Amino acid sequence: MPVEKTDTLVVGGGQAGVAMSEHLTRAGIPHIVLERYRIAERWRSERWDSLVANGPAWHDRFPGMTFGNIDPDGFAAKEDVADYFVAYAEKFGAPIRCGVEVTEVRRIDGRPGFSATTSEGMIEANNIVAATGPFQKPVIPNLFSVDPGIPQMHSSAYRNPEQLPEGAVLVIGAGSSGVQIAEELMRSGKKTYLSVGPHDRPPRAYRGRDFCWWLGVLGKWDMPAPQPGTEHVTIAVSGARGGHTVDFRQLGNQGMILLGRTEGYSDGLAKFAPDLVENLTNGDANYLSLLDEADAYVKRNGLDLPEEPQARRMAPDPDCVIRPIRELDLAAAGITSIIWATGFVTDYSWLKIDAFDGKGRPRHQRGVSVEPGVYFLGLPWQSRRGSSFIWGVWHDARHVADQIAIRRNYMEYHASKREFLEAQALAK
Numbered sequence: 001m002p003v004e005k006t007d008t009l010v011v012g013g014g015q016a017g018v019a020m021s022e023h024l025t026r027a028g029i030p031h032i033v034l035e036r037y038r039i040a041e042r043w044r045s046e047r048w049d050s051l052v053a054n055g056p057a058w059h060d061r062f063p064g065m066t067f068g069n070i071d072p073d074g075f076a077a078k079e080d081v082a083d084y085f086v087a088y089a090e091k092f093g094a095p096i097r098c099g100v101e102v103t104e105v106r107r108i109d110g111r112p113g114f115s116a117t118t119s120e121g122m123i124e125a126n127n128i129v130a131a132t133g134p135f136q137k138p139v140i141p142n143l144f145s146v147d148p149g150i151p152q153m154h155s156s157a158y159r160n161p162e163q164l165p166e167g168a169v170l171v172i173g174a175g176s177s178g179v180q181i182a183e184e185l186m187r188s189g190k191k192t193y194l195s196v197g198p199h200d201r202p203p204r205a206y207r208g209r210d211f212c213w214w215l216g217v218l219g220k221w222d223m224p225a226p227q228p229g230t231e232h233v234t235i236a237v238s239g240a241r242g243g244h245t246v247d248f249r250q251l252g253n254q255g256m257i258l259l260g261r262t263e264g265y266s267d268g269l270a271k272f273a274p275d276l277v278e279n280l281t282n283g284d285a286n287y288l289s290l291l292d293e294a295d296a297y298v299k300r301n302g303l304d305l306p307e308e309p310q311a312r313r314m315a316p317d318p319d320c321v322i323r324p325i326r327e328l329d330l331a332a333a334g335i336t337s338i339i340w341a342t343g344f345v346t347d348y349s350w351l352k353i354d355a356f357d358g359k360g361r362p363r364h365q366r367g368v369s370v371e372p373g374v375y376f377l378g379l380p381w382q383s384r385r386g387s388s389f390i391w392g393v394w395h396d397a398r399h400v401a402d403q404i405a406i407r408r409n410y411m412e413y414h415a416s417k418r419e420f421l422e423a424q425a426l427a428k
């Protein structure tokens with residue numbers, strides 16, 4: 001079978017693959033991007049129907065192109081986000097091949113480079129960029145020792161309220177996915193229980209500016225990875241219905257039953273930690289600290305932004321916060337479905353190289369793997385908080401492309417020496 005050769009093989013054609021291709025193109029580095037489905041597929045088929053971007057259109061995009069006909073202060077629908085990346089890739093003629101899966105990548109024995117087995121044959125490349133996404137495999141924590149006999153799904157399988165059977169629903173996890181799904185279900189008329197863990201809860205907007213802007217000017221998107229041992233805390237935000245602040249107490253007052261972190265299930269009873277009040281209080285503290293920092297920034301820089309004292313008023317505690325539920329009889333509560341909005345892990349089982357720690361996590365520095373010639377892109381906290389998001393990955397891709405260009409220079413050392421000697425010989 002003929003083997004195709006390229007300098008850099010990028011695996012994955014989501015936003016990370018598109019950004020990588022743009023920077024490699026700019027650097028004049030020959031490359032191929034392989035995507036097993038379609039460009040930005042996850043935005044099309046692995047997210048719920050009503051999902052819109054969490055950040056406004058002026059923010060959640062690459063620097064080189066706007067969303068065109070979408071209001072910059074509005075929130076792009078998930079299909080618009082996918083279409084955006086297709087158009088972006090077309091704009092610079094990204095060499096993306098769709099419908100090609102990479103099943104295995106190995107280092108070639110005895111000479112530099114890697115050999116990739118794909119659904120359309122073999123490719124050899126000097127460099128491999130793994131751009132297969134920060135959120136690949138849905139995670140359902142092993143909390144229930146017995147099956148409650150109720151249909152359960154991960155948030156990545158949820159599409160819309162009509163998909164669920166009649167009856168109440170328990171949503172476990174209250175990051176951006178969990179809280180948005182729970183709110184949609186409650187608004188559809190379903191009795192909705194939401195298990196709330198630790199979270200950050202920025203205001204959607206404050207003093208006329210979206211929180212994405214505040215996090216930018218305050219340098220918070222650039223925060224480096226949390227120290228080992230420090231928990232990553234999810235951010236609860238929503239761009240749904242034009243964007244609004246996630247306010248758990250308000251949801252509780254509208255009828256949602258809030259619960260603490262889910263601990264387990266046995267004898268028909270789901271068990272919840274006594275941490276609901278603590279989680280809400282910490283979320284409030286995070287919310288208020290951002291207002292404080294924003295106010296200080298306005299003052300220090302003499303900005304003319306309207307004051308917003310009402311943003312500090314908290315909704316009264318709903319009954320489920322005053323008297324938290326520690327045990328819930330799922331059958332008696334009429335719960336007929338459970339949605340786990342408990343996140344994802346990465347899966348690099350196709351990358352057969354020694355660049356992972358004992359937990360299967362890439363060992364790397366800002367995406368440059370410990371295995372020379374292998375790069376990662378789009379990892380959560382790859383270089384900063386923004387790394388797995390649309391605007392952040394573009395900047396990380398520039399760094400990775402730089403590193404690939406530097407390595408190429410080293411690898412071409414002998415070639416340039418040969419050219420020099422040949423030129424000398426010709427001059428004689």
Ligand SMILES: Cc1cc2nc3c(=O)[nH]c(=O)nc-3n(C[C@H](O)[C@H](O)[C@H](O)COP(=O)(O)OP(=O)(O)OC[C@H]3O[C@@H](n4cnc5c(N)ncnc54)[C@H](O)[C@@H]3O)c2cc1C
Pocket residue numbers: 011012013014015016017034035036037038039040041042043047052053054055060100101102103131132133134135177350377378388389390391393
């Ligand atoms: C529910 C949800 C909402 C989000 N909302 C926002 C938001 O509003 N704003 C924002 O900035 N970020 C958001 N994110 C975060 C992030 O932008 C997305 O997760 C985004 O999809 C990550 O892009 P990516 O290119 O790194 O990975 P992915 O989109 O996962 O792309 C990786 C691609 O690789 C392909 N692939 C995987 N394995 C192989 C293989 N072996 N061979 C070939 N191809 C392969 C996949 O098919 C996929 O298309 C959201 C994430 C989630 C889960």
